Amino acid sequence: MTVTDQDFQLFIFALKTSSKYDFSEYSEKSLKRRLTKILADNKLNIKLLLNKIKTDPEFVEQIVKEVTVNTTELFRDPQVWHALRYTILPKLRNNSVINIWHAGCSTGQEVYSMMIVLNEIGLLDKTKIYATDINTDVIEQAQKGEYKYRFNIGYLDNFDKVIKENPYNYEEYYDVPYEKYFSINKATDTIQMHDFLRNKPIYKKHDLVKENNTLFVKFDIILCRNVIIYFNYNLQGRVFDLYHRNLYDNGCLILGMHETILGSYSVKFQKKGHAYYKA
């Protein structure tokens, strides 16, 4: 079934008027596709869907979870993690505390990636990790720290590239066993993160569309990777403003590989390698 422009607008309007969620500034292509999928998965037509949105708050919560994209990987884009490990994080070595915010953390793979890198360079203890998402289901999964093994076999390659190899010196090799951070159980097809990582972050539900900084600290690094691609230009501006106000003066923002800062905020950040520093 195809979703017409009118159906789509009615859907956005229903959510906006009968719930606290506003998707009107989400990028349309992806959202429309998700809506089509929701209708098919729940065997609903648009009329029934709109009715349920107006009358069933629990259903709305479920829809919000289905409409947001939750794909993430351990050490996605190893070159970004190289930059964090060898350039960005070492500059914070003399801080008494390092504050990091994973905004739109999804199921937590990047939160774990960060903690593993921090631990390898001896900075984990002094770092406070905050992780937020609009979807409480994915936050629960992040807290659990359990991932499918076979489906995510690429995680191990990325781990090797970031943790074992040094891209700046090919003769160096750190023989770090996976078991230092997670256990692999092939029988149950799981990767289970160890408790000292699982219990470290502070997780909180947060909606980037509407909410201010509800963590009440400023940050040295904000990671928000492949989240703003789902936002339109206006909403991106709001989010850049939020990040700009809540970064320390020498703080930086890390975006996805193919995301960039457009519009008036482009001059308020200075790009150095993979990081956008507050200018």
Add this chain to the structure above:
Amino acid sequence: MNYKAVIIGGSAGSFQIVTRILNSLNPNFPLPVLLCLHRLKHVRSGFVEALSLKSNIPISEPYDKDQLKPGNAYLAPANYHMFVELANRIALSTDEPVNHSRPSIDLSFVTAANAYRDKLIGIILSGANRDGAFGLKKVVDNGGLSIVQDPQESEVKTMPTSALQLTKVDYVYTTDQIIRFLQKL
């Protein structure tokens, strides 16, 4: 000439063909060229550099919301889906893989077909899975022009054959014919 964009999809066996096409285009080619090509999971970088070596037009892996310009080629970045939004802009997404692929050719073609309607030229090249067949159908359904690489000439036939099974396409062309067609635009 009424067209507004060319979109090319390919997988295994298409790299050489795309290289030849880019090498034969006029530097003032009048349209943006969208490329959605599958690549091996571990080859996430170096692809655009390899393609640009012999390309007559600039080629890049675009950023989200980049504006499409005539005479430029845009390669779907590794591990992202590449959509075309209205107003000639790229949108990227990390949605789940479609047809085991991210980027998915179907998704790029469907969104381009929606954005450009009958002003789009869709081309499917050699490849080892069915991705792209549905997308090319959408190009045709929206009145766009469809070309499939001649399976006889394709290194891997699955992708062109699947596209031909699903849709009555305008042209089945060899690489040389595709090149000549594009040169006349």
